[in-house]
Amino acid sequence: xxxxxxxxxxxxxxxxxxxxxxxxxxxxxxxxxxxxxxxxxxxxxxxxxxxxxxxxxxxxxxxxxxxxxxxxxxxxxxxxxxxxxxxxxxxxxxxxxxxxxxxxxxxxxxxxxxxxxxxxxxxxxxxxxxxxxxxxxxxxxxxxxxxxxxxxxxxxxxxx
Numbered sequence: 001x002x003x004x005x006x007x008x009x010x011x012x013x014x015x016x017x018x019x020x021x022x023x024x025x026x027x028x029x030x031x032x033x034x035x036x037x038x039x040x041x042x043x044x045x046x047x048x049x050x051x052x053x054x055x056x057x058x059x060x061x062x063x064x065x066x067x068x069x070x071x072x073x074x075x076x077x078x079x080x081x082x083x084x085x086x087x088x089x090x091x092x093x094x095x096x097x098x099x100x101x102x103x104x105x106x107x108x109x110x111x112x113x114x115x116x117x118x119x120x121x122x123x124x125x126x127x128x129x130x131x132x133x134x135x136x137x138x139x140x141x142x143x144x145x146x147x148x149x150x151x152x153x154x155x156x157x158x159x160x
Contacts, residue, residue: 012097013132014119017143021114023154025106028114029081031153032102035060042149044142077101095135097121100143114150116143 021028031041035057036050047065051072055061061074070090076099077085085101098120105113118139122128 011124011129012119012121013129013136014117015136015140015143016115016117017140017147018113018115019147019151020107021112021147021151021154023112024110025104025112026081027154028104028112028150031150032084032104033057033078033080035075036062038062038064041153042146044145073100094131095120095122098135098139114147116147118143 031037036048036053039045039048042048044066045064046067047063049063051061051063052059057078058075061072064071064073072089073086074089075084075086077083082104083102085099088098088100091098098118101117101119103115103117105115107113118136120132120135120139122132122135
């Protein structure tokens, strides 16, 4: 898992999903920045923990377990309170790199547009590019679950 870093350039596929969340940018940032606690709000995550409890951004990494799948997510970019990006390691070897990037944009209403972009790198050949698009489609479903889980932290409170 600790091979050379993947360089994301033009030979990748990406897909974005966005959602307006009924919370302020800082409140959402505080949840995302609590990097080891994704299992507390992401419905598909069974367990999560920081690999090194004393690590500070951007050196943070977490172990994430979803069913029988376990991955390591390492922070690669952080710009509070707007941007958090992390590489996901431990996926099948065909995937050279997978990165999730969160972007938060405050709205005048006090709500926030949360965008999650998944970037996939497999390779430059046509079959590899097709595989990238397939992985992006699968990742989009997970992104929608992550966004829904994040939004439910605030929307469930207002629905009661």
